[in-house]
Amino acid sequence: MHSYKRSTLRRAAVVAAGCAMALMLPLAAAHAEGQPIVMKITLPTINDAPYVFAKNFAAAVERDSGGRIKSEVYPASQLGSMPRQIEGVQFGAIQVAVIPPEFYVGVDERFEVMAAPGLVDSIEHGQRVAADPAVLKLMLGLGANRGLHGAALFIASPTCLLSRTPIRHLADLQGKKIRIFASDFQSVAFKRLGVTPVAMSLGDVLPAVQQGAIDGAISGIGPFVLMHFGDAAKYITETNQPSIFLAVEVSKKWYDSLPGDLQQIIDKDAAAEAVAINPVALKMYGDQRKAWVDGGGELITLPRDEQAAMMATFASVGDDVSKAKPDVHEAYQIVSDAAKRTRQAPSQ
Secondary structure: OHHHHHHHHHHHHHHHHHHHHHHHHHHHHHHHHOOOEEEEEEOOOOOOHHHHHHHHHHHHHHHHOOOOEEEEEEOOOOOOOHHHHHHHHHHOOOOEEEEOHHHHOOOOHHHHHHHOOOOOOOHHHHHHHHOOHHHHHHHHHOOHHHOEEEEEEEEEEEEEEEEOOOOOOHHHHOOOEEEEOOOHHHHHHHHOOOOEEEEOOHHHHHHHHHHOOOOEEEEEHHHHHHOOHHHOOOEEEOOOOOEEEEEEEEEHHHHHHOOHHHHHHHHHHHHHHHHHHHHHHHHHHHHHHHHHHHOOOEEEOOOHHHHHHHHHHHOOHHHHHHOOOHHHHHHHHHHHHHHHHOOOOOOO
8 A cells, every 4th residue: 555655656756847848838839829728537437427527527618618628538547547647637747637536645645535434325425425515625625735626526336346256244255355445444444354455546457356366346336337347257245335436636737827717617617517417426326236237247235234244343444544644534524524414315
């Protein structure tokens, strides 16, 4: 985990100057000649809720800018692994990234608090947490001194566990090597279940499963369906913990170079599309569960008492992981308090 963070920062330092120069020259020329300003949007997945958000956001910005900004969407890690995508946004070679916030831990460890297990109970609950003013103020402000401008936050789905052999009971997890997101919250949580966690970017997961380098992987069900993981593993255990939020991060260098009216369009459209994606995400989650079964896969639910035991095991992870890091603990308390406030939907 720590070598993952350090290597990301080292590579970032190496590419910084070149990326910044690559951005500023064509951008200055575009401003001078009245040409459209290119906005590249990167994300690790395709044909899922984050991809729909990216396309809708791209279209909204083009429309509301009167064509002054030309959007290009690059799904499925076409612009590199998630660490490379993040570096590209920090230094301006890429203008926008739609990536789970915990992958930004090398930028600021507070990004990972949205990955705390037990934080939300459902997609609908996660939607309320993502819209909470205190959560938005925290999450959108992170990374401002490291080249990032936070524009929006939304939830895609809960996570589930893909496995080469069925995981029907908690005991089946003992000794398994499981891919997790780059988050200490996830690492500690799954270690408590007897798992050997392996932090890994999404693009590396399928070959690792195919080759038997790992026994399974944590992700949303969308990538497993849409990226044909069923060819390598047929079993998904619906642990539903933690949930996958998406942070919409804009290159601060690029954002600061824009005229004020275009900055307002970026912020307004990102916020609007982060709300508009909510019903789409819910529907796509149901469709993806059905598609997994229709494709020959199996969806597994832990026995009720074992699901409850897992949640009890996870209950103290957030406090235990964050207590030694005052800034992370403060951030965790903000999102945890918001989750408690929004656990029940407002009465109509």
